[in-house]
Amino acid sequence: MPHTQLLTRTDKALPARQLANALVQVAVARGADEQKLLRGTGIFSEDLLTSRAISAEQFMKLVGNAQKQYSGDDLAFQFGHYLVSAFVNDALPYFTHTAHFAECVRAIPVFQTRICPFLSAHRYDYNDEVFLVLQDAMGCAKQFVFMAEAFCAALMVLARHCTGKRLPFSFDFPYRRPRHIQEYEEGLGFRLRFEQPFFTVRINRQALLTPCLQANQAFKQFALRRYLEQRQFRRTLLDTVRFRLRYQAVATLPAMAKQLGLSPATLKRKLAEHDTTFSLLHDDVRRQQAIFYLQVQKLNNEQSALKMAFSDITNFRRAVKRWTGSTPSQLREV
Structure with a gap:
C-alpha cells in the first residue's frame, strides 16, 4: 500500500463543513463564542460553509477550545448526535440503504477516514456478542475520551436513523x-460499565441484524461507488501499523517501514508526530489481545499463547505480565 494513502494527523483531508461546523454549532448553541472557538486552530468562519479541508490536528485544537467554553458536561454526546445529520449528503446515504445494521457496522471502517478518522474499532466476536474495542487512530491523547464518547453517541443515532429503533448497545469505559x-444515560442509555480495561461497544449479534427501514441494494451500491471515487485515504497510519502487527507478531520497525514504502527514520518520525512509538503500538495490540483472550474468553494459557503466536508458555506469561501488570491467572479471575 503506498504511504500516500495513509492519513496522518497533519494531512488536510477532513471536511470542515461537516466536522468543524458540527462542533461549532453545538458549542455556540450553548453560549460559546465562534471566534474564540476558532482561535489558534487555523480554521476560519468561512471554512465552516465551504468544502475546505482541515487536518486532524486543527480539529483537535478546536475540540480543546470547545471544551473550555462549553457550559455543560455533554459536549461529546451532543456533537455525536449532530454529526450523523452533518453527513446527510455524504456518507449517510450508504448506511441508510443497507439491509440491516450489521452491514452498517461492517462498513464503518470503509468510511472511517471521512466520518470518524480519530478512532477505529477492532471487532471481536464471542458467543452471541460482538465487541467493538475503540482505538486511538490519530494520536488524540487527551482528546481520545471525547472522540470515543462522540463515536458512541453517533452510533446510537445512526442505528435509530437506519432502523427506527434504539438498539441495545452496551458501553464499557x-x-x-x-x-x-x-x-x-441520556446520551447512551443505561447499559454502562466503568473501570473496564478498554473503551468497548458491545451488542448481541442478533440485534445487529435489525433490518433498516430504507434498504435498497441499488442505492447503497451507488452511494458506495460515489464515495470510493472521491476517497483520498484508505486508512490512518496508526491503524495500518496496528493492523499489520496483529498478524505479524515479531515484526520490526525496519520491516514495517519497508512494507509501507517508508524509511525506518521516516516511520519513526511520523509515529512520534502522533505521540507514539512502534514499541508502544506493538504493546497496545498485544495487551488488547491478551486481555480479551484471558479475561473475556477465559482461554487457558496454551490456547491464548497459540492465538498470539507464542511457542513458549513461560515467555507468554512474562509478556502478559509486562503488558497488563497481571499474570494470566489473575486476568482470568477478574
Whole structure:
C-alpha cells in the first residue's frame, strides 16, 4: 500500500463543513463564542460553509477550545448526535440503504477516514456478542475520551436513523463512573460499565441484524461507488501499523517501514508526530489481545499463547505480565 494513502494527523483531508461546523454549532448553541472557538486552530468562519479541508490536528485544537467554553458536561454526546445529520449528503446515504445494521457496522471502517478518522474499532466476536474495542487512530491523547464518547453517541443515532429503533448497545469505559452520570444515560442509555480495561461497544449479534427501514441494494451500491471515487485515504497510519502487527507478531520497525514504502527514520518520525512509538503500538495490540483472550474468553494459557503466536508458555506469561501488570491467572479471575 503506498504511504500516500495513509492519513496522518497533519494531512488536510477532513471536511470542515461537516466536522468543524458540527462542533461549532453545538458549542455556540450553548453560549460559546465562534471566534474564540476558532482561535489558534487555523480554521476560519468561512471554512465552516465551504468544502475546505482541515487536518486532524486543527480539529483537535478546536475540540480543546470547545471544551473550555462549553457550559455543560455533554459536549461529546451532543456533537455525536449532530454529526450523523452533518453527513446527510455524504456518507449517510450508504448506511441508510443497507439491509440491516450489521452491514452498517461492517462498513464503518470503509468510511472511517471521512466520518470518524480519530478512532477505529477492532471487532471481536464471542458467543452471541460482538465487541467493538475503540482505538486511538490519530494520536488524540487527551482528546481520545471525547472522540470515543462522540463515536458512541453517533452510533446510537445512526442505528435509530437506519432502523427506527434504539438498539441495545452496551458501553464499557476505562475510567471511573463520572459524577454527571445522567449525561451518559441520556446520551447512551443505561447499559454502562466503568473501570473496564478498554473503551468497548458491545451488542448481541442478533440485534445487529435489525433490518433498516430504507434498504435498497441499488442505492447503497451507488452511494458506495460515489464515495470510493472521491476517497483520498484508505486508512490512518496508526491503524495500518496496528493492523499489520496483529498478524505479524515479531515484526520490526525496519520491516514495517519497508512494507509501507517508508524509511525506518521516516516511520519513526511520523509515529512520534502522533505521540507514539512502534514499541508502544506493538504493546497496545498485544495487551488488547491478551486481555480479551484471558479475561473475556477465559482461554487457558496454551490456547491464548497459540492465538498470539507464542511457542513458549513461560515467555507468554512474562509478556502478559509486562503488558497488563497481571499474570494470566489473575486476568482470568477478574
